[in-house]
Amino acid sequence: MDLGLRGKKAVVTGGSRGIGRAIADLLADEGADVAICARNAEQVAAAVEALKAKGVNAWGQVVDIADGQALKAFVQQAGETLGGIDIMVSNASALVQGNGEEEWQAMFDIDVMGAVRTFEAAKPFLLKAGEANGDAAFLITSSVSAAQADNPSSYGTMKAALIHYAKGVARENAPKHVRCNVISPGTVFFEGGVWGNVKAGMPQFFEQMIKRNPTGRMATPEEVAAATVFLASPRSAFTTGINMLVDGAISSRVNF
Template identity: 85%
Template sequence: MDLGLKGKKVVVTGASRGIGRSIAELFADEGADVAICARNPDQVAAAVEALKAKGVKAWGQATDIADGPALKAFVTKAGEILGGIDVMVSNASALVQGTGEAEWQAMFDVDVLGAVRSFEAAKPFLEKAGEASGDAAFLITASVSAAEASNASCYGAMKAALIHYAKGLARENAAKHIRANVVSPGTVFFEGGVWGNVKAGMPQFFDQMIKRNPTGRMASPEEVAAATVFLASPRSAFTTGINMVVDGAISVRVNY
């Protein structure tokens, strides 16, 4: 299936590794030009070179998502360098659990305000793209933890806030041909990631988590990326305001 992404301009935050890296690479595989950011400059540089090797225009910059002015400056510069923004993906996360004020603040600054600021900076470009082609997209990476609560952790609560935010954006910007959707992964495994580290340090707990999933495994970053890229594509032009769960049925709730 041709997703209609060739020549599109895409910006992805938190894209030097894991899910974000896979999202950026899959967009590039579809022929889209891509700009990325993350905190580690060496990892950003390596990711940009890998993207360029796919034959597309790619640019990246080390950016602290919690630094509001820096994040907005990155998105604006990305739009200028790429020549527009058709798709903005807010993927970066503080990835912290807990109930301390520091944990709540980190999740708010990176996950929630990171998404809000990314959209605000990208909005002029997205409006222009929507007017020109009839379709522009804003995507957020959340989590199944948004609706699975066993304690009062900041992680799930802030991810839930993102789903609510996206629905509001979808309704508010539909007339301008800007769609807003969320992808909520379950457990995702890659070396050096959260569950990669759990496997190395707490193998028994890792095995318990594997057994919880009816599929008998965790997702790969590429599988989450595939959902994100499809939702961002013109093939999904009438899909907006949804939360797509990609979890292998590990969650038990029914989504109506």
């Protein structure tokens, strides 16, 4: 299936590793030019070179997502460097659990305000793309943790806030051909990631989590990326305001 992404301009925050890197890679594989940001300079440089090797234009910058002005400046420069933004993916996360003030602040600054600021900075580019091409897309990475709670959790609460925010963005901007959707992964395994570290440090707990999923495994970043890129593409032009679970049925709630 041709997703209609060749020549599109896409920006991905947290795009140097894990899910973000897989999203950037797949967008490039589909022919889109890609800009990424992350905190590690070496990882950003390596990712940009790999993206360029796929035959597309690619650009990257080191950004602390919690720094609102730096984040907005990155999105602005990405749009100028690529020549527009058709697709904006807010993927960066603080990835902290807990109920302490530091965890709450980190999740608010990076996950929630990171998404809000990213969209506000990208909005002029997205509106222009929507008017010119009839479709532009803003994607947010949330989590299945948004829908379950065993204790007070800054992570799950802020991920749930993103889903609510996305619905408002979707409804307000639908007449302008700018869509907004959320992707909520379950457990995702890759070396050096959260569950990769759990497997190395707490193998018994890791095996317990594997058994909780009816599929008997965790997702790969590429599987989450595939769902994200499909929702970002013109093939999904009438899909907006949804929260797509990519969790292998680990959650038991009915999602509608």
